[in-house]
């Protein structure tokens with residue numbers, strides 16, 4: 001189908017997940033195209049669709065989009081999730097930068113050598129950012145990151161919090177504003193239906209880590225066995 005929206009990435013969440021949440025809140029139907037072998041990646045690269053030779057790739061409205069930060073902002077613009085004016089858009093961007101730094105720890109969690117280490121790193125990262133997020137949200141005054149309408153900052157913050165909570169279930173017990181935003185976003189129609197769908201990949205585990213290394217033909221994390229098994 002010519003207008004089908006396609007998201008090409010590994011068989012998992014990773015750097016494609018914020019885009020999936022933004023497609024979901026826009027209620028834009030999409031298809032995951034999992035890249036599961038070096039050959040799949042080679043074919044995708046040879047197709048000329050990867051502007052910078054990297055995944056994720058989002059095919060939408062006749063365009064081949066690269067860079068998750070660009071994708072989520074495009075989806076924010078077309079859906080009205082980018083604030084109501086230049087100042088709000090700027091604050092969305094500021095939040096997004098901090099959320100990106102915050103989210104990196106959850107993206108790396110399954111690559112850590114043990115659950116204990118992953119949880120420790122996540123808790124430290126949360127302790128650094130959560131009080132600041134709470135303060136900024138309190139200053140805004142609407143139990144939202146920016147302005148008085150849901151923005152992409154709320155969506156990507158909730159995506160990151162969801163990932164953290166899979167490791168630390170009671171994470172938000174002392175942060176009522178983060179809890180409120182998270183609750184609001186996961187109950188938005190499009191997001192709720194995405195999270196309950198088969199398109200939502202499970203919490204990344206060791207198999208995901210192995211898949212990524214196999215597709216990219218790179219070394220596995222140092223704590224795993226035979227770490228160079230996929231390296232040419």
Ligand SMILES: N[C@@H](CCC(=O)N[C@@H](CS)C(=O)NCC(=O)O)C(=O)O
Nearest residue numbers: 014015053054055056066067068069
């Ligand atoms: N900043 C980029 C990062 C893209 C990226 O690092 N993609 C990795 C997979 S997660 C990749 O394609 N690596 C292969 C390469 O860079 O050649 C984004 O957020 O989209």
